[in-house]
Amino acid sequence: MDLQLTGKRVLVTGSSSGLGEAIAKALAAEGAGVVVHGRDRIRAEAVAAAIRTSGGDAEAAIGDLAADAGADAVAEAALSGGPIDILVNNAGAYPHLSWENASAADWRQTYEVNVISGVRMIQRMVPGMRERGWGRVIQIGGGLALQPIADIPHYSATLAARHNLTVSLARELQGSGVTANTVAPGAILVDAVQQFVSDIAPARGWGETWEEIEPHAIETLAPNDIGRFGRAEEIAAAVLYLAGPFADYVTGTTLRVDGGTVKGVH
Numbered sequence: 001m002d003l004q005l006t007g008k009r010v011l012v013t014g015s016s017s018g019l020g021e022a023i024a025k026a027l028a029a030e031g032a033g034v035v036v037h038g039r040d041r042i043r044a045e046a047v048a049a050a051i052r053t054s055g056g057d058a059e060a061a062i063g064d065l066a067a068d069a070g071a072d073a074v075a076e077a078a079l080s081g082g083p084i085d086i087l088v089n090n091a092g093a094y095p096h097l098s099w100e101n102a103s104a105a106d107w108r109q110t111y112e113v114n115v116i117s118g119v120r121m122i123q124r125m126v127p128g129m130r131e132r133g134w135g136r137v138i139q140i141g142g143g144l145a146l147q148p149i150a151d152i153p154h155y156s157a158t159l160a161a162r163h164n165l166t167v168s169l170a171r172e173l174q175g176s177g178v179t180a181n182t183v184a185p186g187a188i189l190v191d192a193v194q195q196f197v198s199d200i201a202p203a204r205g206w207g208e209t210w211e212e213i214e215p216h217a218i219e220t221l222a223p224n225d226i227g228r229f230g231r232a233e234e235i236a237a238a239v240l241y242l243a244g245p246f247a248d249y250v251t252g253t254t255l256r257v258d259g260g261t262v263k264g265v266h
């Protein structure tokens with residue numbers, strides 16, 4: 001099936017690793033020109049080079065989206081190759097803090113990195129999409145926006161903000177040909193998640209090997225109907241759908257890809 005993404009230009013923020021990397025590679029495999037982004041030039045260039053080696057079209061844009069100057073640099077680099085049709089706001093961080101040890105500064109910084117980062121890119125990319133009469137803004141949100149847990153409250157609140165601003169943006173873009181949607185992953189097995197789980201596993205008696213650890217980790221951290229962590233490629237597949245013309249009639253929605261982690265009607 002042709003998803004009709006050939007020739008579209010996409011900026012995937014935070015695509016130097018994890019979900020963003022999988023999303024960038026999937027879009028490139030469908031024929032889109034991809035701008036790979038991160039703060040670390042070596043990692044971002046390596047992902048872009050891997051895409052080109054596989055026959056795709058990719059370049060890198062570097063900058064810290066927690067500040068206006070970084071966002072300006074990323075926008076300039078991304079637009080230097082042509083207009084951006086699709087913006088995937090994926091860059092973010094989830095420092096493992098609790099109500100007890102997350103300071104006001106941690107809350108503020110997490111909001112800056114996870115929410116205002118995306119707003120900065122919306123401000124820089126959406127006017128061009130509007131002018132051209134077609135575009136996509138896809139936020140990577142998360143199940144913790146809908147079903148928060150006791151830990152990482154500062155992070156869950158930023159996911160809720162992403163979900164919320166997506167809906168407002170969809171209303172703002174009414175009739176423009178530009179849509180705004182959220183993909184809400186459950187617990188997805190990227191390197192950072194596997195590292196965190198492996199670090200806490202010994203103290204919890206979850207076993208030695210990943211095969212032993214995963215079922216315990218899922219049962220405790222993200223119980224779901226499928227019984228495993230999700231894979232980055234499963235998030236990328238949802239982005240592929242929302243990014244293309246098949247989703248022209250979908251805006252202001254949240255597409256959960258979480259194995260049924262979130263219970264209830266959301």
Ligand SMILES: NC(=O)c1ccc[n+]([C@@H]2O[C@H](COP(=O)([O-])OP(=O)(O)OC[C@H]3O[C@@H](n4cnc5c(N)ncnc54)[C@H](OP(=O)(O)O)[C@@H]3O)[C@@H](O)[C@H]2O)c1
Nearest residue numbers: 014015016017018019038039040064065091092142187188
């Ligand atoms: N993995 C999950 O289970 C899960 C679930 C729900 C939602 N999410 C969301 O998915 C997104 C990607 O997470 P991930 O799990 O793939 O983690 P990851 O592998 O750590 O990727 C995070 C990406 O964001 C970039 N980044 C971090 N801070 C940045 C900043 N200030 N400015 C610019 N770029 C920045 C990182 O690049 P550099 O380090 O090079 O800057 C990296 O490319 C996050 O927004 C996260 O909230 C993840």
